[in-house]
Amino acid sequence: MTLGLSHNAQWVLLSTLILGTAAGIIGCFAYWKRQSLMSDALSHAALPGVIIGFAILGVKNLPVMIAGAAASALFGALIIHWIRSSSRVKEDAAMGIILSVFFGFGVMLLTFVNRMAGANQSGLDSFIFGQAASMVSKDVWLMSGLALLVLFIAIVAFKEWKLFLFDAAFAKGLGLSSRWMNSLYMFCLVLVIVIGIQAVGVILMAALLITPAVSARYWTNSFKWMMVLSALFGGGAGVIGTLLSAYGKGWPTGPFIVIAAASLFVFSLALGIRKGLLVIGIQQYRQRRQLNQPSVQNLHLPERGGSG
């Protein structure tokens, strides 16, 4: 990994690799829980927490900001659940409300803090689009450590996750507490989101959770392999995006990571062996050829001719 990068940049690269891997795996969980957009809502909802975490100390201190982000994202998740369960407003509207209102509140606070602190404001704006280059080695350690924790939880309890995602009733019958699993899932999701916001930013963090999982779906039907592929795609996107954004001065990292992930998605969509466009096209072509063969035509479509 010596592509003319500084020592710090190598560490940053490593941390986006681990982050992308963790996001890819948790993204698979979110995909199968049909909560892809929940991650979008939660990552927007993390903004006020980041700003409050900053305002409390007055300096940029990543652990405090991450804790704030996690608190405010969990609070958002709680309100979404509350709105959905105790009123007629549907989940999608509830997510839209939390996403936009929390983000608006975050922007209000951001304006305050920018005026209040003055000096450190540049560090805060980078939380919106992500600025991997602004990370120092302490941040990298913290981020990688938390991402590894998520990876560990996902891999150690793989069997339980699988059961929980695909047959919740059976899992319950076996004595697996669905409340605990749900809490653990929410914990992992929020953890990945909050450690990602410095590198990818609150707006685009969701893409790192959604896109690799959807791309992996085009290659396999097995959940295990979907997780592996999604982790690879996520990690790859993290690395490619970070490298690309290092070319320009002050370029935001998040959008480049997302574009890398989107390119991998387009590649999978076109060439994926399970349901990719090329495979479907070949199948359809073969079927059409079969129908056009004289023997088949005489059997089934005597009057139609070769129109097939």
Added chain:
Amino acid sequence: MSYAGWIILTASLVGVSCGLIGALLVLRRMAMMADAISHSVLLGIVTAYLITRELSGIHMLIGAIAAGLLTAIFIQWLHSLGVQQEASIGVVFTSLFAIGVVLIATKVGNAHLDVQHTLMGEITFIPWERMSLPWIGEVPEAVFILSIVLIIVLIAIIGFFKEWKLTSFDPALAASIGIPVVLMHYVFMALVSVTTVAAFDAVGAIMVVAMLITPASAAYLWTDRLAMMMALSGVFGIVSAVSGYFIAVWLDTSISGSMAFSTGLVFLICFIASPKHGIVARFMRPTLTST
């Protein structure tokens, strides 16, 4: 009119048009679609700017409609290929938005169009960018565009009110009696895009979502009638826009942010106090709850 007057007028126009469209969005369960379109409209605006090199209203409107429709078509296409609806929304809009941001960061990078502006909106500048109209005199350009968009939205909704109602509540019946449901879907997506881009200047990409969804959801807690819901949603939109402005002036903070925040306040009040579906009403009549 005074400076504050123009801002309040702009914000109210945003509130009304978003409220009307939002009512249909919430009923069609397409709230997150609005989120998607409001993000990818950025790409349309940037592309229009890169082609024409000017930030005039009409080019941006066309670019935004194209981007909005493209988003809707992409999402539909992915969904038809077997991707979950939610996931396909997530993939499409984040990708388009990321392309838009990268284009701004690498190609445009000047004072005319920056990311901060498009995300947060800059309603404070609106009264300065004026144009003159016959008979009326000098009005800010944004007010003119917003008024036209409001008129388009009103014509579209009032003119086809029955059709909107039917396609929103019972698309199968609508299709069976010959209403072009798919066409209406894309017309609706175009309306969402137009409204979004017109409101973009004033409140920015993300606060548009607040204006679209939150007042409409609040109105949904009050009534079961579509016309009533639209009217209420428009009123809530105006109330939150105006109160948001005054909160922002009072606290000296971001206007668009505080407008989004005050839509949340309005929703919270309705959520607690609405006579039909509020928390208090539910608590007092536990047997009559309906979901």
